[in-house]
Amino acid sequence: MEATTNKSLLKKIIAIILGFGPGIFAIGYTIGTGSVTSMIVAGSKFNMDLLWVLFLSCLFSGVLMFAYGNYGLITGETALYGFKKHLKFGKALAILIIVGITFGQWNSLMGILGISSNIIYEILAINFDGLSGFKYQTVLITAIVIIVTFYLLMLVGKYTFFEKILVIFVTLMGLSFVLSLYFVQPLPLDVIKGLIPKIPDVPGGKMLVAAFVGTTMASATFLSRPLFVKGKGWTIKNLDQQKKDSITAAILIFTISGVIMAVSAGALYYEGKEVTHVLDMANTLEPVAGKWAVTIFFFGALSAGLSSIFPCLLIAPLLIADYQSGDLDTNSKQFRIITFIACLVALIGPAFGANPIEIQILSQVFNVFVLPLVILGIIIMVNNKKIMKNYKTGLFVNIGLFASLLFACIISYNGIIALTEYF
Template structure:
């Protein structure tokens, strides 16, 4: 464990760690597709929504990190201080979410591998899960952080250079910073979903756990944490904006329509190969894989830490017990749960009821995080100097309203899609 905060006068990259992990984990293939489709359909009109999404994530993750830095406690301990209802929500959520996400993450990460090397998709999906399992089961945080940083480097360089090659129209892009909404049915909710969804998963709440693994869970690390979080999400913002540029300058310019599923990225590969050649297509698939695999590793590690802490607390052992920490008993149980049971879904149609629960619980997590941070950060649960100032309350309040509206809308869509 570190005892002294790193010198914040040093180059910023030297104090970057858990923030890059949480930002990279939150941006997977689904976020890439959503941004790509937004660019291909609406041009730069929704650039402002992408920028807003980055700001929202900075606010949320900073709040979760500040609680851990100020108190040395985990976010689950903060939730539990609000009463029993957070426990009743979180328990089914983390179990069902992990089961369904494990299958979807393995499958989406396998898509570029199958496209590059051929063979059945399920083989690459199973291999992805097994490799992620081994790396997290036997690795420690330092190794996990380094390999995630390497994957971030690959995905970042790939997409940013693609955006540069695409030669964006800078003046058109600047006009996209003016808040406008497409004149189409449900365009308001689509726009808000783009702002709220990019880089937004349960792993936002895992940030405090990674701070703890890094040894940055003490008050003297507040400034370091804020630099870490802000720089990481700026990097994410540049990545997502670059994906939007590719959607505008490559997909829209080619006059093709791509699907709103992970297959859309394979369709983009075809457009890139036709326009720029085989090398660029292969390069993009490598970046696509890096984005997916960084999310696999991030969830396998971060959400397993959250589950271990959850089980340690509900069994009365507390957050500091070895069973509640990395590589402890409950951590390993959840790594197993993420890896092997979901492989059954790779061969079977997903049960309707399970998909419905996954959609409903998933849509409600971001509102849950935003709503719970308000009382946690405005009460004696944190020392006075670490409580929200008025502008942070305004930002977190706006974020809460946005996610509540989005959550209700997504729950309605999830129910309608299953019933229909």
Template sequence: MIKKLSSYFGPGTFVAAAFIGPGTITICSIAGVRFGTDLLWALVLSIVATIILQNMSARIGLVTQMDLGTAMREIVSQPLLKALLMVLVVVAIVFGNAAYEAGNISGAVMGFSVIYADTQLSFGDFTLDYLPLVIGASCYFILNLNSYKKIEKLLIVLVVLMSLSFLATALITKPDLLSLVKGITLFKMPSDSLTTVLAIVGTTIVPYNLFLHSSVVQEKWKGVSGLKFAKLDSAIAIGLGGLVSIAVVVAASEIPREELRSILDMAETLEPLYGVYAKYLLGFGFFAAGITSTLTAALAAAYVLKGCLGWKIDNTHPKFKWTWRGILLLGVVFSSLGINPIELIQIAQVSNAILLPFIAILLLAIVSNRKLMGDYRNTQFQNTVGVLIILFCLFLSVKSFFMMF
């Protein structure tokens, strides 16, 4: 079954695996606990915007046979502007992903600790959590296979299992269907909800996914013959990821508490209400989210560096491999030593939020360029939708910047 699924789907799964990480699950949990289902509309809009932008990125990859970073180098002709743009992208995404990796591995550890709490070794006054080392080594082995097809199949399995875990958790809580419909269709903004809305959008529309998608789509299909498959793949995989986020909000909305510090709080609250299965489902889902995001964040950083620096190399080249290895190593170190990655992740979120509108503008410019895209360039309607998304991203960028500083 997996073999059959992977023949039609794959690249979109990388995107879903990347944005459904511990950060997204935590934000959606907080949204559900604090505001119930009132903010589901923001999540649905974010998913739609993500599908549209990722489809544009995939189209660039298949039509031009270039990744997004390389296409940006082609369309920006002014040398100084090109250099500044590439530096901004590399700093924001490559170093940002190093920060996210710590959160991803810590999230996988947290999900595992819901099921088995004792993951630390003591050496006198020094305490070491060994699970990040195990997770890091496992991810290293998977990525070091240098096989797109094997990683793709693994991600399909993990994303499907993760989705079933969170959907089952949501169904166990027996949500009110009317409140779900209202949450999706009524644009409510409860008091003090703006920060959460921005966080929901910021953890769903992720800049590095645009670079990742334009690259991995070329591993799957060759040329424009794959466009129809890529479009369907994106809609289904990202839609499934969105369904996971909705399920987390729904499950959290049934929790009778006002604050949520971590996924452990959510698991502990669900167990007495809905049985031990809810706790284990939630723990496994969070663990899978951490693993999939760890794999894709490291890969995305390598693809970004490869495209932006103009490396004419394949994925087996030492430069490519040492990039993802470095990102993975930093995540393992920060997680193992108990260094709190929250501040690093906040800085990464700000840099990504500031970067997003610029990336979206260049993305729209590329897919509208007749020379690069030919007959596959954007239609006027697609450009209009793209401009609306860019305006939304600009609003997010400005708000995120001022709220952080």
């Protein structure tokens, strides 16, 4: 009897996970190795001090996903096409957004591929001693194999296929980090203190705050929302479902990211250790929990990386399809050429043997600069009754949108200062 109950409970959990909508793409875009790297570096350097940034980013992300999703369902239009069609300088704005986001996401792809290849190398090196002298070659070959595999998968995929693969990676990632948290936890008081706003006044503090927002409030997540909602087959009848999906995605992003930061704070900050290389991320768990913890942690970080490669490769063709107001045709020549260029860009980091952690954090900072434009565009659109077919955007949603615009402007300014200090 008990076995039957357990089976039905497991079936229910699997059904919930598989029933998750376009929000799974939001998690794929948001929690990649970029996010994992930022959370780990922040946890190791500043304990839980940046939890407030994560909380606000996730709160505003939920509002923006909801606003963009509703816009898509009510008007039947995609976001950039809407900008081009309805706004005075919409065409220039849309092109600027495409260039800005593609630059940020392709940079991010370079870091993701570098970190994922390094993780696989570290796992192999633990088991095969002879590999330690061939790090560069192993990392580069691994990077080529990963990116070629993903490119071939892109050519056969449809929306539902990508969604299923992302569900698997995201679930593995979440479970791996929760298991890691079992081995090391931060102090509860530090978690509460982390919700009080403050920017660490140390070298790299501003950069990390900007990277945090760049990775958690990713413009790509909101802009692609109408396309993914459309890909799911949702219509104006699914407004309530769209709302729940946005809230669930925002809560899951906050939970998984917070757990990663907590693991890092518990394992590294109290030991006075910082993360500068990929192996630093997992080595710190080894004294506490042995080789198994390293494997579990690496598995989580690898799942995070692989769950981000699809969305990052998809972003440029998605935005261009959005601008042209077409559906994303994964069989078109345009799609194949753009994703092929993205694959080549991704290999630049591993080919030059660059430190993927630095590339990753820098790319997240660049993501911040397009954000105010993306928020401003949707504020104008959802408050235009003609565009929204007399559908009125609620007061709370508007407060959330204006607050997120103010937040994005402050963080962008902070990001500019951080970059001038870095270079």
